Amino acid sequence: MVIGMCRSFRDRALDRCYHCFPCLSDPARRSSLVLKVTLVMLHLVYVGILFLFDSDLIDKTKKEPWYTALYLLLFFATLVQYFITSGSSPGYVLDAMRAVNETNVICKKSSMAKQRQTASSKNGSLPVEGCQSGRNFQGTNSTSWTKLVMDMYPPGTSIRSCICPYCNVEQPPRAKHCYDCDKCVLHFDHHCVWLGTCIGQGNHCKFWWYICEESALCLWTGILYITYLRANISRAWWNDAIAILLLIPLSIFIVFLLLLLFFHSYLILTNQTTYELVRRRRIPYLRGIPERVYPFSKGVCHNLYDFCCDGSNIYSLEPLPSAQELEEKSRPYTCLDVLTCRCC
Numbered sequence: 001m002v003i004g005m006c007r008s009f010r011d012r013a014l015d016r017c018y019h020c021f022p023c024l025s026d027p028a029r030r031s032s033l034v035l036k037v038t039l040v041m042l043h044l045v046y047v048g049i050l051f052l053f054d055s056d057l058i059d060k061t062k063k064e065p066w067y068t069a070l071y072l073l074l075f076f077a078t079l080v081q082y083f084i085t086s087g088s089s090p091g092y093v094l095d096a097m098r099a100v101n102e103t104n105v106i107c108k109k110s111s112m113a114k115q116r117q118t119a120s121s122k123n124g125s126l127p128v129e130g131c132q133s134g135r136n137f138q139g140t141n142s143t144s145w146t147k148l149v150m151d152m153y154p155p156g157t158s159i160r161s162c163i164c165p166y167c168n169v170e171q172p173p174r175a176k177h178c179y180d181c182d183k184c185v186l187h188f189d190h191h192c193v194w195l196g197t198c199i200g201q202g203n204h205c206k207f208w209w210y211i212c213e214e215s216a217l218c219l220w221t222g223i224l225y226i227t228y229l230r231a232n233i234s235r236a237w238w239n240d241a242i243a244i245l246l247l248i249p250l251s252i253f254i255v256f257l258l259l260l261l262f263f264h265s266y267l268i269l270t271n272q273t274t275y276e277l278v279r280r281r282r283i284p285y286l287r288g289i290p291e292r293v294y295p296f297s298k299g300v301c302h303n304l305y306d307f308c309c310d311g312s313n314i315y316s317l318e319p320l321p322s323a324q325e326l327e328e329k330s331r332p333y334t335c336l337d338v339l340t341c342r343c344c
Contacts, residue, residue, distance in 0.1 A: 053232075054228045295326060
C-alpha cells in the first residue's frame with residue numbers, strides 16, 4: 001500500500017515536472033542536460049575550491065586585480081563558448097536541401113515575374129499558369145538537389161549509393177548519417193557526447209575554439225593548484241589532500257584536451273575529418289587514395305581561411321577531386337614546390 005502510494009506520488013511529480021519542462025520528457029535531451037549541468041558544476045567546484053583554500057591568491061587579487069580578472073574572463077568565456085557550440089547546428093543535409101530548394105523557388109518566382117512583366121508590356125495580358133506552375137516548381141526543386149549532388153560525384157556513380165537509407169535523401173560527398181542525432185550531417189566529424197550534438201561543417205570551428213579555451217583554462221587552473229600546493233604543503237593536510245585529489249583528474253583532462261587540440265589542428269590544416277581519417281579504407285570515395293595524399297586539401301593557408309574566415313560555408317558542398325587533381329596532389333614535393341609555396 002505504501003509502495004503504491006509512493007509510486008503514484010512519484011509519477012504525478014514527474015508528470016508535473018515534464019509538463020513544466022517538456023525538454024525533460026525526452027531521454028536523450030534529459031541526459032544531455034545532465035551532462036551540461038555536470039560540466040558546469042565541475043568548473044565551479046575547481047574554481048570555488050581554489051579561491052576558498054588559496055589565501056595567497058586572494059591577496060594577489062587585491063594587489064593585482066587584472067590577473068584574477070583575466071582568469072575569470074577566460075572562465076566565463078569558456079562556459080559561454082561551450083553553450084554556443086552545443087546549441088549550434090553542425091549543418092544537416094536536410095537543411096541544406098531546403099535552403100537550395102528555397103533559393104530555386106525564389107529564383108524561379110523572380111524569373112516568372114520578369115517574364116510576366118515582359119509579356120504584359122508586349123500585349124497587355126498576363127499568362128495564367130495556376131497550380132501547374134507550382135507543381136513544376138516542386139518537381140524541379142527535388143530534381144535540382146539530385147543533380148547538384150550527382151554533379152559532385154565522378155561520372156557513372158549510381159544514385160542508389162548516394163541515398164541515405166534512414167533519411168531517404170541524397171548525400172553529398174563527406175556527409176554521413178549520425179545514429180545519435182538520426183540526421184545526415186555535412187562534413188561529419190564525430191558525435192560529441194559532452195556537447196550533446198554532432199560536430200560537422202557548421203560548428204567545427206566553434207568546437208576548435210572551445211577546445212582551445214578549455215585547454216587554456218585547465219592549464220591555468222592546474223598551475224594555480226600546483227602553486228598553492230608548493231606554498232602550503234606544510235599547512236592543513238586535509239586542504240592539501242583535497243587539492244591533490246582534484247589535481248590528478250585535472251592533469252588527465254589537460255593531457256586529453258591538448259592531444260585533442262593538436263589532433264583537430266592537424267585535421268584543419270589538411271582539410272580532413274575524424275571520420276575520414278579513422279574510416280578511410282571503408283569510405284568508398286577515399287579507397288585507393290594513398291595515405292599521405294589529402295584529397296580535399298587546398299593548401300594550408302586556404303584550408304585555414306575556409307575554416308576560420310568563411311562564415312557562409314555552413315551549407316557549402318565540396319565535390320570530389322578529379323583524377324588529375326589527385327595525381328597532382330600525390331606528386332612528391334621538390335625544392336621548387338617549396339619555393340613557390342605549393343603546400344600553402
